[in-house]
Amino acid sequence: MAKTLTFALMDPPFENGRSTTALRLIDIAVNRGYNVNVFAYEGAVYLPFAKQAQHPNVVHGRNAEEENHPLPRAWIAALMKEAASKGPKIDWINCGLCVDERGAGEAIEGVRRGSPADFWTFAQNSDNTLVIGTK
Amino acid sequence: MKVLNIVEAAYRGTLEEQDDTIVWICHAMKGANADIDVLLRGNAVNYAVKAQDASGLSFGDAKQTQPPQLANDLVKLKGKGAKIFVVEDALRERGIEPGELIEGVDFVPRAKLAKLFGDYDQVWHW
Numbered sequence: 001m002a003k004t005l006t007f008a009l010m011d012p013p014f015e016n017g018r019s020t021t022a023l024r025l026i027d028i029a030v031n032r033g034y035n036v037n038v039f040a041y042e043g044a045v046y047l048p049f050a051k052q053a054q055h056p057n058v059v060h061g062r063n064a065e066e067e068n069h070p071l072p073r074a075w076i077a078a079l080m081k082e083a084a085s086k087g088p089k090i091d092w093i094n095c096g097l098c099v100d101e102r103g104a105g106e107a108i109e110g111v112r113r114g115s116p117a118d119f120w121t122f123a124q125n126s127d128n129t130l131v132i133g134t135k
Numbered sequence: 136m137k138v139l140n141i142v143e144a145a146y147r148g149t150l151e152e153q154d155d156t157i158v159w160i161c162h163a164m165k166g167a168n169a170d171i172d173v174l175l176r177g178n179a180v181n182y183a184v185k186a187q188d189a190s191g192l193s194f195g196d197a198k199q200t201q202p203p204q205l206a207n208d209l210v211k212l213k214g215k216g217a218k219i220f221v222v223e224d225a226l227r228e229r230g231i232e233p234g235e236l237i238e239g240v241d242f243v244p245r246a247k248l249a250k251l252f253g254d255y256d257q258v259w260h261w
Binding site for chain 2: 116131
C-alpha cells in the first residue's frame, strides 16, 4: 500500500526558494509512489492561483514567450498531471479563510478549499508530515 | 497522534491578522480534537508576556479596533487543554522575568528540548 506524506506550506510564490524546494520534494515523493497531501496556509494559497501570468522581461531583452517565466500554478498543475499518470494522488487544500482575506479564490483545477481541521485529518492519516513555515 | 508546534518566527503579520497565525491554527485544530501543545522559542517567547499592548494602530481615520492579544490567546489555548512551553534560555537572553508571563506556562531549558520532543509523535516547526 502506498505511503502518504503531508506538507504544510506557508510561503507565497516568488518570495523565496522554500516553496520551490517544497514542490521539488513533492515531485520526488510522487515519483517514488507516495500519495501527497498539501495544506496551503496563509500566503501559500497563492501558489496555485489561476491568474498568475507570464510577462516579458525588458532587462533580459526577451518577450513573454522567450522569457517563458515560471509560474507556480503551472508547476503544481504539472505535478498533478504527473501524479495522475503515474498513480499517486496529490490532494491540495487551500485554507479557505486565507483565500478569503487575500481574494485568492481562483485556483487551478484540482485545488480544494478547506480548513485547519482538514490539515489535522491529513496529518492523522499520513505516514509523516513536513511543515515548511514562513521565516 | 500527539504533536508539538514550535513557534519561533514572532510577530509575523500579527497586526494584520489580529493574532499569531500558528497560535490561531492551533486553536482551530483543537476544535477538531487535535492533541497538540505549543513551544515558544526565540523571539516568540515574548508572546507570553502579560503587559504587551498592540493597540492604537491607525492610518488616517482607519483605526484598528481588535488589536492582537497574543498572551490572552495563549491563555485561551491553555484553557482548551494545550500545554504552553517556553524556552527559559530565550527568556533569560531577552531579560524577561518569568513573573512577567501569563500563569501556567511550562518552562523548559534549551538543553532538554530533545527530551521534550521525544514525548511527541511529531514536531512541527512553523
